[in-house]
Amino acid sequence: MPSILVIDPDPETAEMLEDCRLRETAVRAVPGAHEALDALEAQTFDLVVADAHLPGLAPAELLAHLRQRGSDTAVVLVAAFGSVEDAVVALRDGAADFLPKPFTQEQVGVAVRRSLENGRLVRENRTLRHALDDRLKLDNFVSSDPRMQRIFKTIGAVAGTRSTLLITGESGTGKTLLARALHRSSDRADGPFIEVNCGAMPENLLESELFGHVRGAFTGAVRDRPGKFEEAHGGTIFLDEIGTSSPSLQVKLLRVLQDRVVERVGESRTIPVDVRVVLATNLDLATEVREGRFREDLYYRIHVISVEVPPLRARPGDVGLLAEHFLRRFVAETRRDVRGFRPDAMIALERARWPGNVRQLENVIERAVVLCEHDEIGVSDLPPDLDGPVHHSDDPTPMSMLGGDAHLLPLKQALEGPERMLIQRALDHFEGNRQRTAESLGINRSTLFNKMRRLGIS
Ligand SMILES: Nc1ncnc2c1ncn2[C@@H]1O[C@H](COP(=O)(O)OP(=O)(O)OP(=O)(O)O)[C@@H](O)[C@H]1O
Numbered sequence: 001m002p003s004i005l006v007i008d009p010d011p012e013t014a015e016m017l018e019d020c021r022l023r024e025t026a027v028r029a030v031p032g033a034h035e036a037l038d039a040l041e042a043q044t045f046d047l048v049v050a051d052a053h054l055p056g057l058a059p060a061e062l063l064a065h066l067r068q069r070g071s072d073t074a075v076v077l078v079a080a081f082g083s084v085e086d087a088v089v090a091l092r093d094g095a096a097d098f099l100p101k102p103f104t105q106e107q108v109g110v111a112v113r114r115s116l117e118n119g120r121l122v123r124e125n126r127t128l129r130h131a132l133d134d135r136l137k138l139d140n141f142v143s144s145d146p147r148m149q150r151i152f153k154t155i156g157a158v159a160g161t162r163s164t165l166l167i168t169g170e171s172g173t174g175k176t177l178l179a180r181a182l183h184r185s186s187d188r189a190d191g192p193f194i195e196v197n198c199g200a201m202p203e204n205l206l207e208s209e210l211f212g213h214v215r216g217a218f219t220g221a222v223r224d225r226p227g228k229f230e231e232a233h234g235g236t237i238f239l240d241e242i243g244t245s246s247p248s249l250q251v252k253l254l255r256v257l258q259d260r261v262v263e264r265v266g267e268s269r270t271i272p273v274d275v276r277v278v279l280a281t282n283l284d285l286a287t288e289v290r291e292g293r294f295r296e297d298l299y300y301r302i303h304v305i306s307v308e309v310p311p312l313r314a315r316p317g318d319v320g321l322l323a324e325h326f327l328r329r330f331v332a333e334t335r336r337d338v339r340g341f342r343p344d345a346m347i348a349l350e351r352a353r354w355p356g357n358v359r360q361l362e363n364v365i366e367r368a369v370v371l372c373e374h375d376e377i378g379v380s381d382l383p384p385d386l387d388g389p390v391h392h393s394d395d396p397t398p399m400s401m402l403g404g405d406a407h408l409l410p411l412k413q414a415l416e417g418p419e420r421m422l423i424q425r426a427l428d429h430f431e432g433n434r435q436r437t438a439e440s441l442g443i444n445r446s447t448l449f450n451k452m453r454r455l456g457i458s
């Protein structure tokens with residue numbers, strides 16, 4: 001049922017609205033700014049009808065407040081001594097309509113109906129666009145790599161069940177895309193697909209986000225709120241970055257996976273949920289278990305069916321395919337006349353290590369399409385630092401740097417080789433600038449001098 005909040009010290013506006021007998025709408029009226037903000041905090045309204053000269057809440061503030069909360073609430077402003085300038089400013093700031101007083105019941109009825117209908121269309125449009133985006137992305141899942149083909153098979157096999165799926169792989173390899181693909185090919189495709197990035201939220205917030213809370217569970221919990229698990233009922237919930245979740249969250253996850261029930265924070269009533277859970281992480285969970293950061297029982301519970309998405313550098317055949325695919329997409333979006341890649345550019349793309357995987361490739365192609373001044377992308381249209389900043393984890397392992405019989409050396413001596421190499425490389429990188437070299441290595445300058453002397457670096 002559409003809900004309307006009327007903010008006006010003058011009771012007539014609300015009375016008129018009531019008299020319009022708008023079918024199936026709930027009208028609530030408050031007289032001042034303070035009550036209005038409380039009401040907006042506690043509930044989401046479809047429409048706000050507000051006095052444009054309300055003390056303490058200028059129209060621009062009200063509109064900004066709603067926008068900040070990501071709300072689609074439409075705003076109709078009414079004003080006793082409304083001027084044309086007021087109306088222009090209000091509409092420019094995003095009000096849906098402006099009604100100068102005195103207005104007739106019919107005028108206010110029309111304005112309200114029109115704004116509600118508009119809001120409904122905006123929401124519908126957005127849903128359709130999202131659905132379309134999804135479909136495009138799914139159909140455009142590009143890969144000729146045999147390991148990816150096997151992953152598609154696994155996804156196909158899991159689709160008809162409610163089994164939990166674990167997706168591992170580096171950032172940007174396509175984990176989210178796969179989770180969506182699974183949802184869309186499952187019998188839950190008509191249900192919701194809810195994605196939660198568990199790494200992006202503080203722990204206590206995350207729990208109430210996932211499991212919901214009841215009013216009064218903590219300061220700021222002004223009303224009961226269902227969590228994402230309840231929201232995903234009948235569909236799929238995709239929990240990204242699960243590897244870093246807290247012990248108490250891990251217990252709760254185990255509970256949902258085993259018993260398919262959730263408890264809202266602050267309440268012990270259990271609520272049954274029918275969801276498929278897809279989890280993703282770019283950590284090695286076996287290591288997390290070994291080091292005591294991840295519960296073993298949960299690990300076994302979620303590890304029943306898992307797929308590991310290989311990094312882009314491990315599927316060289318895909319680089320060209322994906323590059324062409326993204327090129328077509330960005331050319332269509334930007335309407336630029338770029339037809340393909342010059343051989344030097346393609347070679348550079350295929351040689352790159354892609355630490356950011358497919359996402360990085362996607363960004364590189366987007367940039368190249370925009371920058372390209374010819375009809376083919378050349379190597380000069382690619383970023384010079386294609387491999388990203390130097391990653392120490394990408395370095396050859398110390399063992400291989402130590403040479404064959406390194407294990408016979410005392411540790412301190414054995415570590416001199418790699419230490420010398422790291423310092424030398426940092427010095428080269430900063431063109432001999434010792435201050436910056438020391439900073440980049442996280443040591444102070446005199447330590448750097450001492451080490452250089454000891455290691456014979458000049
Ligand atoms: N095989 C593919 N075909 C087409 N596009 C892809 C493919 N793999 C990934 N992409 C695109 O690359 C981008 C990154 O993919 P996605 O977001 O699924 O990665 P991710 O593994 O979930 O990353 P993160 O770990 O950072 O969440 C997205 O825009 C996605 O559409």
Ligand SMILES: [Mg+2]
Binds near residue numbers: 175176177240
């Ligand atoms: Mg993702």
